[in-house]
Amino acid sequence: MNVQQMYERLKGIVGNVVPDGEIRYKAEIAVEINRLKKERNAVILGHNYMEPVLYHSVSDYVGDSLELSRKAAATDKDVIVFCGVKFMAETAKILNPSKTVLLPSDAGCSLAASITAADVRALKERFPGVPVVTYVNTYADVKAESDICCTSGNAVAVVNSLGSQTVIFLPDEFLAGNVARETGKHIIYPTLSLPASKSVDLDYQMIGWKGRCEVHEKYTVEDIRAIREQYPDVLILAHPECSPDVVAASDYSGSTMAMIKYVENTGAPQYLLLTECSMGDNIAAAHPEKNMLRLCSVRCPHMNQITMENTLASLRENIIEIHVPEEIRVKAARAVERMIAIG
Numbered sequence: 444m445n446v447q448q449m450y451e452r453l454k455g456i457v458g459n460v461v462p463d464g465e466i467r468y469k470a471e472i473a474v475e476i477n478r479l480k481k482e483r484n485a486v487i488l489g490h491n492y493m494e495p496v497l498y499h500s501v502s503d504y505v506g507d508s509l510e511l512s513r514k515a516a517a518t519d520k521d522v523i524v525f526c527g528v529k530f531m532a533e534t535a536k537i538l539n540p541s542k543t544v545l546l547p548s549d550a551g552c553s554l555a556a557s558i559t560a561a562d563v564r565a566l567k568e569r570f571p572g573v574p575v576v577t578y579v580n581t582y583a584d585v586k587a588e589s590d591i592c593c594t595s596g597n598a599v600a601v602v603n604s605l606g607s608q609t610v611i612f613l614p615d616e617f618l619a620g621n622v623a624r625e626t627g628k629h630i631i632y633p634t635l636s637l638p639a640s641k642s643v644d645l646d647y648q649m650i651g652w653k654g655r656c657e658v659h660e661k662y663t664v665e666d667i668r669a670i671r672e673q674y675p676d677v678l679i680l681a682h683p684e685c686s687p688d689v690v691a692a693s694d695y696s697g698s699t700m701a702m703i704k705y706v707e708n709t710g711a712p713q714y715l716l717l718t719e720c721s722m723g724d725n726i727a728a729a730h731p732e733k734n735m736l737r738l739c740s741v742r743c744p745h746m747n748q749i750t751m752e753n754t755l756a757s758l759r760e761n762i763i764e765i766h767v768p769e770e771i772r773v774k775a776a777r778a779v780e781r782m783i784a785i786g
């Protein structure tokens with residue numbers, strides 16, 4: 444596809460959400476990325492939170508963490524370029540270690556940064572024998588300390604699969620709260636700086652952690668009230684990383700893939716997605732017949748680091764190559780593969 448063809452294709456898909464000059468400029472970069480991708484036998488995985496042109500022009504697969512982990516595990520390409528954040532690229536390397544995995548920018552995550560492997564070890568010492576469930580939004584060494592991983596889409600199924608009265612669920616405070624609400628479990632958030640009591644209060648079934656997604660924590664019940672007053676027939680979808688109060692006040696809650704399917708399969712007059720803004724743009728571009736309210740200004744600063752320019756540079760200069768020490772990788776792979784087996 445030449446630059447003019449790419450421009451026309453993009454104009455047809457994202458013309459309603461991206462200015463013309465930007466499409467023209469990025470069409471050139473997209474053609475070069477696609478050429479290099481072929482030359483290097485690479486695959487590009489684009490998270491749902493990628494900006495609309497990158498999402499629709501160079502990504503071979505798009506999806507949420509779980510979906511893309513599966514693609515990373517199955518690919519026979521030599522190079523995996525992960526257009527997402529570091530913990531996702533690490534998961535690709537964990538599942539497919541013989542491949543070169545590239546992350547175009549050193550993009551982090553407030554949730555992944557909220558907990559360390561030493562924190563998990565301390566929790567395991569304090570609550571011996573209690574299985575550890577870790578959200579995939581964590582770094583490899585934290586996954587390695589866990590029994591099983593989960594995503595926002597399968598967290599309840601993972602917790603139920605353990606058949607354990609009590610679980611340690613890390614590190615997202617709100618996702619844990621939402622899982623506790625759905626499973627009827629009582630949750631506590633222990634403070635590790637306090638000395639562990641010999642007679643620990645056993646009136647709990649979930650042990651959480653105070654990590655938060657800096658994007659989803661911003662939405663409030665007050666936002667929902669204000670939107671409903673203005674648009675009484677709006678359907679509001681909230682990501683499970685939003686607070687339990689926000690989720691309860693919404694019409695639907697699910698992972699990014701579940702939200703996309705929900706919008707595709709319903710016929711509401713208008714929708715509001717309480718999640719990262721680019722995802723709303725990407726759904727609006729793919730479904731111009733759906734009326735998406737465009738009030739969103741919450742962009743993840745980490746996802747936002749991935750651009751067309753640094754994706755091109757990543758393929759040209761092999762930056763940033765992801766490495767995971769083998770001892771950690773093997774343990775982390777066990778936790779991730781156990782999750783994938785559940786679905």
Ligand code: SF4
Nearest residue numbers: 552553656657658743
């Ligand atoms: S949206 Fe939230 S959870 Fe996702 S990468 Fe950004 S900070 Fe992390």
